[in-house]
Amino acid sequence: MTGIVSYGSYLPANRIKREAIFNGMGWLHQATYMNGDKYVANFDEDSVTMAVASSMNCLEDNDREDIEALCFATTSSPFIERCAAGIIGTALDLSSQINTFDLTGSTRAGTSALLSAINSVNSGTIHSALVCASDMRLGKPGSSQELQFSDGAASLLIGDKGVIAQWDGFYGVSYDFPDHWRTENDKTDRAWEDRFGREEGYRKFIYEAISGLLSKYHLNPKNIAKVAFPGIYPRDHALLIKALGFEPEQLQDHLMASMGNTGTAYPLMLLISTLEESNPGDRIIVAGFGNGSDALLFTVTEEIKKIKGQRKGLKRHFSSKRDLDRYEKYLSFRGLISPEGGIRAEAIPFTAISLTWRDRREILGLCGTRCKVCSTPQYPAQKVCVNPDCQAIDNMEPYRFSDKKGKIFSFTADLLSFTPNPPAIYAVIDFDGGGRFWFDLTDCDLDSIKIGTEVEMTFRRRYRDERGGIIGYFWKAVPGLR
């Protein structure tokens, strides 16, 4: 049996009311008005860091050693050349004996990546693959894309054991349909008319994919518990459901108002939200959209009951969010405006590529060592045990800190150093189970933390060296357990 073994997702802690965006730029195109919230990645996040976050969520309580492939789907990779899946794999401390690849070019890449992983496992070539889809797409200030696009990530672990949703089939269509595009020189999408994309693409391709799936497997809508696909044109979403012959209750909420269009991650997030509410035996259809449409069919198994008690999924992300009060902050985080940073912002970041390569498992993977003699965890990796009563030499095993929780030992907020989101808060963290190191704190308010506050780790951009086009990734601590 091939199918989904685990799921995880991620939405940034910051969200902005679309009304706040409209208040800033709505005077330009009044017709763009939209209700609800848009999730906004923090200044230190990108599609790679969010993919790591959703995968950390997905892999909680799952063995990472067995993963044989990692596929990253995105249309907003920070790199055109450098395998982002390789960064993600290193951050997740996966084996280097795996196949990694980035799938891009269309928002449909999310479902295509899922299909690709399923095919690899189903063929018996490998037994376990991790799929992550993440996007942080930019819309021009004042555009409807700016209001619709949301940042987020989803991860699915595909395997042939412990399957919670068995894969039953696929049907898809592919068209070189130019409703929107982004060339090598563009930071934001260029789009043809909405009406064109809606009527010639969205309505037709999704209809073709889902109706094609039903007829290919001799099913009728009554056999399906839930159908999920992106709601980028909410009115047409309803029309499609009707045209396909589904009843409104078979429809999975498209989350356009509460979450927005998270690009490649969007259909996978809808699949996860469907799984969160499903019961054994339910048949589910999920479809992705972008230059065509992919439709996949799953049947939920008894194993679904096991995952439901865990801290995994999408729902938990909708609670306890922080409102980003200012639209200007969002513009500044994305480089759409470039505010004065002062001379301290010109400090030259420290980068030695040879060093970051050599210590990649420590820096990207947050792996230290644990003494085999006295079991003391230590970071960075040591040759001589730091425990003064032990001091064993060259007797260490790798020890991963990224999935450990910790407590603040001491902290401060730095008002002098430049940071895009002041103040810079950092802390010395005591890990549960041992080990102490210091980290930036992120996604938090200074007033909400004190010595002893619980934290968990999150993979982020530590700095960006514009001159060398270098992004320095490291782990930060987030106060409060999600």
Place this chain on the structure above:
Amino acid sequence: MKKVGIIGVGQSNFVRGYPGSIRELAFEGFKEAMGDAKIQTQDIDASIIASAPEYDKQRSPAGVVAEYLGLIPQPTFYIESVCSSSSTALKVAYSMIMAGLHDVVAVVGFQKMSEISSNESQERMGRGADIQWESPFGTMMPAYYAMYAQAHMAKYGTTPEDLARIRVKAASYGQINEKAVYRKPVTMDMFSDPENNMSADVARPLRVGDCCANADGSSCIIVASEEKAKAIHDKPVWILGIGAASEAVNMAGREMLTGLRVGIEAGRQAYEMAGITAKDIDVAEVHDCFTIAEMMAYENLGFAKPGEGKDLIASKETYKDGSIPVNVDGGLLSKGHPIGATGGSQIRTIVLQLREEAGEMQVKNPEIGLVHNIGGVGLYGNVTILGR
């Protein structure tokens, strides 16, 4: 055992932007010390030049400074331990004399901090930390000490007001120290006035008023063997104890953040060598780069029990007329902190005190004085005990 005596002390004015090169700056402190010792350059066997490197972009400053001071062809050495460089250099000079290698050694500390911009300075300060595992993750000096302050407050209930009292004391003496960079008074009201710059956050919980003044400056201490010291100066001051210690570079590698282990350890060595205890100290100079640093020094040196430093300052025991006067020259907070010159300036203050030449700042009849000088954030510690 033979002794090593101090026969000349000097320091430049500590100023915001010294209008000259590092060699001219070094000369200012040297000139005063030479005038004090009343000797000629050929009487000096060797020099030790101390500073934190890279602030002036000069790669090997010992050569250029020694040449300008007329100390060639004698040997010269460069010693650095960041903010405690000149105290560390004094310990090396002491060792050389005790070893019989040299008889008269000049320890010249200097720092020109104003030549580079804030971002460069911040970066260089940060690079005093572990450049692989610490400074890339972005920190600057106030923030490191702020973490100590945060931990001290959480454990002992120390308050920002307790720390402010230390600044108020420092400013009361900075006003009467002609060589200090910050000569204005500071009052407690300033810390509670949001309009006043003193109350502005730098790194929580430290505020502008909790931080020392940046300065350019130089200092010079001339030390000599017992025989030479007695022959040269009528009031030599003797080095009774000289301790030094080091600590884990990365703060995450430290057991406690409520005190500096190097201060405790260097103090223990110095007390033991001098055969005295904290009770015997009549006047002290401690490393108050931040108010919390002085608070911890009280506790680490045994002037107060851990957590009781706040009571010591609240009852004004560390003022000039208190039981243990501390930093009655304004300290780093008001006098200024040109890092390589700081230790020598502290030594100078205590030497003047023991010779009863400190003028308005003079403590009554001191016999034994102590200098506590810290490098980095508790990375290096030096404690020197002097007697007349």
